[in-house]
Amino acid sequence: MTGHEVRPLAESEFREAHDLFRRALLWRPSKDEEWERNSGRYEPGRVLGAFVDGALAGTAMATTNVVTVPGGRRLPVGAVTGVGVRADRTRRGVLTSLMREQLEDARRRGEAVAMLHASEAVIYERYGYGVVSRSRTVELDRRRAALREDAPVGGRVRVLDQDEAAPILPAIYQRCAQDRPGQIGRDDAWWAGQRSWLGDGVLIAVHTGGDGLDDGFALYEATKADDVNALQVYDLKSANATAAVQLWRFLLGVDLVDRVVGHGRPLDEPLEWWLADRRQCRVTSVDDDLWLRLVDVLEALRARTFGPADPVVIEVRDEFLPHNDGGYRVGPDGVDRCSDEPQLVLDVAALAALYLGDQKASGLVAAGRIEARDPAAVAAADRLFAAVETPWCGTNF
Numbered sequence: 373m374t375g376h377e378v379r380p381l382a383e384s385e386f387r388e389a390h391d392l393f394r395r396a397l398l399w400r401p402s403k404d405e406e407w408e409r410n411s412g413r414y415e416p417g418r419v420l421g422a423f424v425d426g427a428l429a430g431t432a433m434a435t436t437n438v439v440t441v442p443g444g445r446r447l448p449v450g451a452v453t454g455v456g457v458r459a460d461r462t463r464r465g466v467l468t469s470l471m472r473e474q475l476e477d478a479r480r481r482g483e484a485v486a487m488l489h490a491s492e493a494v495i496y497e498r499y500g501y502g503v504v505s506r507s508r509t510v511e512l513d514r515r516r517a518a519l520r521e522d523a524p525v526g527g528r529v530r531v532l533d534q535d536e537a538a539p540i541l542p543a544i545y546q547r548c549a550q551d552r553p554g555q556i557g558r559d560d561a562w563w564a565g566q567r568s569w570l571g572d573g574v575l576i577a578v579h580t581g582g583d584g585l586d587d588g589f590a591l592y593e594a595t596k597a598d599d600v601n602a603l604q605v606y607d608l609k610s611a612n613a614t615a616a617v618q619l620w621r622f623l624l625g626v627d628l629v630d631r632v633v634g635h636g637r638p639l640d641e642p643l644e645w646w647l648a649d650r651r652q653c654r655v656t657s658v659d660d661d662l663w664l665r666l667v668d669v670l671e672a673l674r675a676r677t678f679g680p681a682d683p684v685v686i687e688v689r690d691e692f693l694p695h696n697d698g699g700y701r702v703g704p705d706g707v708d709r710c711s712d713e714p715q716l717v718l719d720v721a722a723l724a725a726l727y728l729g730d731q732k733a734s735g736l737v738a739a740g741r742i743e744a745r746d747p748a749a750v751a752a753a754d755r756l757f758a759a760v761e762t763p764w765c766g767t768n769f
């Protein structure tokens with residue numbers, strides 16, 4: 373598609389891009405205070421604009437971050453966000469041009485992967501992104517969801533308002549284990565931006581462990597609909613299981629509350645195991661969490677560790693970034709380009725689904741997303757790509 377120009381925006385153009393993005397998401401333009409809280413996320417050089425007839429028609433940006441991959445390495449990554457095209461300029465290739473320029477920029481920066489959260493599931497696969505982690509929404513009937521007597525106990529919980537919590541949350545987040553695949557960083561600009569999304573009613577429960585260190589927090593808000601008082605838990609992070617249980621114990625103990633709803637929780641959070649009646653944890657949805665794009669397939673594969681299994685030769689197809697096209701030998705001792713007959717053939721978005729261990733190769737073969745030319749390689753690929761921990765991002769950006 374021609375007829376539009378894509379270039380990095382000047383700082384003086386960032387707010388226009390921010391408001392274009394907000395309008396594309398059907399929100400009103402930002403108020404001054406909201407813009408001030410978000411402006412730090414706009415990194416010079418990483419905010420792209422697409423112009424049609426000389427006017428800004430679309431935008432996409434990325435913030436510099438890191439993401440954990442299996443084995444514990446933290447890879448430099450662009451966290452893609454702020455994507456929007458004016459409603460009167462959609463479906464003429466504006467986003468496609470922005471994505472092309474953004475991925476080329478990531479390559480120039482030496483970032484082997486890019487990541488995002490998607491507003492809709494049908495947008496990003498064409499650019500090579502795949503779902504690498506999922507999360508669940510859980511609902512607990514507060515009066516019936518008693519914890520087991522043998523659930524961990526210890527420490528204490530105090531409740532802070534947003535101003536009180538702001539200076540201490542970043543350090544607690546740092547203390548929370550970040551070796552789980554899909555974990556990302558939260559810098560000062562992220563925390564400032566997050567404040568602008570939170571309503572006035574949000575409170576923060578902070579857990580302090582027996583050693584006197586704050587080791588977990590829960591951001592929550594009370595809501596009332598159809599005569600049901602609920603606590604909506606938007607963000608709950610903990611450095612250890614005791615802190616997590618104590619935060620849930622606190623939330624389930626708040627008077628007058630009928631229901632506690634946990635949003636974006638990891639699939640392997642052992643809530644059912646902490647409850648006396650496991651059915652009191654109702655999973656109301658399982659959603660895609662992080663999407664990831666292998667920008668440089670060889671470097672991205674080399675960055676993670678693989679499980680014990682015979683090496684497998686895969687052929688990767690990547691229409692959007694053809695430099696990735698070709699064969700790779702993947703094994704526990706390393707990854708190399710190769711020209712041997714491929715045993716498995718897949719596109720780069722399907723490879724992303726394997727990359728953090730969210731999906732098994734055998735599942736993607738059954739789904740028709742991997743062509744198994746050598747059926748014996750499927751079980752080996754299952755073992756190679758398996759991750760010890762369930763991937764989860766749990767940070768919106």
Ligand SMILES: CC(=O)SCCNC(=O)CCNC(=O)[C@H](O)C(C)(C)COP(=O)(O)OP(=O)(O)OC[C@H]1O[C@@H](n2cnc3c(N)ncnc32)[C@H](O)[C@@H]1OP(=O)(O)O
Nearest residue numbers: 396452453454455456457462463464465466467468488491
């Ligand atoms: C990481 C984030 O920030 S997520 C937020 C994403 N932004 C939004 O959801 C805001 C609202 N939506 C928009 O602003 C726009 O519709 C965008 C950004 C999603 C797409 O922008 P466009 O310029 O219309 O995309 P573009 O024209 O390049 O589309 C390329 C292809 O994707 C398809 N496509 C793009 N968006 C969608 C969609 N939402 N649903 C279905 N198909 C889509 C197009 O039909 C086109 O297909 P084709 O190549 O077969 O013709």
